[in-house]
Amino acid sequence: NAGVTQTPKFRILKIGQSMTLQCAQDMNHNYMYWYRQDPGMGLKLIYYSVGAGITDKGEVPNGYNVSRSTTEDFPLRLELAAPSQTSVYFCASTDRGDDTEAFFGQGTRLTVV
């Protein structure tokens, strides 16, 4: 099993550009999460989903959008990129919710210039 796969691994965006970070899992997990990690700041939850068609905001949702049309995929959309969105983004999934083991992808390092 591949687990959680994120693409791309690296990306440089110009201010105002848009992009979609892809996340796919092959473990048939209902719960999926997007985090951002800034140096020395731990992980902050952006959005999460408890199943296909259901999403909810996390701690830092501004400037991002998500959709969940299938169990496997949970893309994160950045509209009008800003330097403050320079960060490392991690996608994760769990089997039964936030009180069970999370499986993380390898991350996407995004730089907005």
Place this chain on the structure above:
Amino acid sequence: EDQVTQSPEALRLQEGESSSLNCSYTVSGLRGLFWYRQDPGKGPEFLFTLYSAGEEKEKERLKATLTKKESFLHITAPKPEDSATYLCAVPGPAGGTSYGKLTFGQGTILTVHP
């Protein structure tokens, strides 16, 4: 507001020098406390889950313990390959606004020198 605080921010050890990392939390109705290991350029990898005060879990040179206010990750006779960032996290309490959301500490960067 749920808070998770880890200390120290960074820890340098000599190979074989045992020590402990701390994770303090302020959440009512704890539904578990998680420890993850993160290597540079990679996503966090699950280590342990603790659910109740007094519980202990071990894996190789690591042992995690839990009290009502904090958790410790004890590292016995560490090796250079134990160098990584160690993160702790707690899920939001049932019935609260943060239910379903995992809150992470800022992590402890552990460096073990040969």
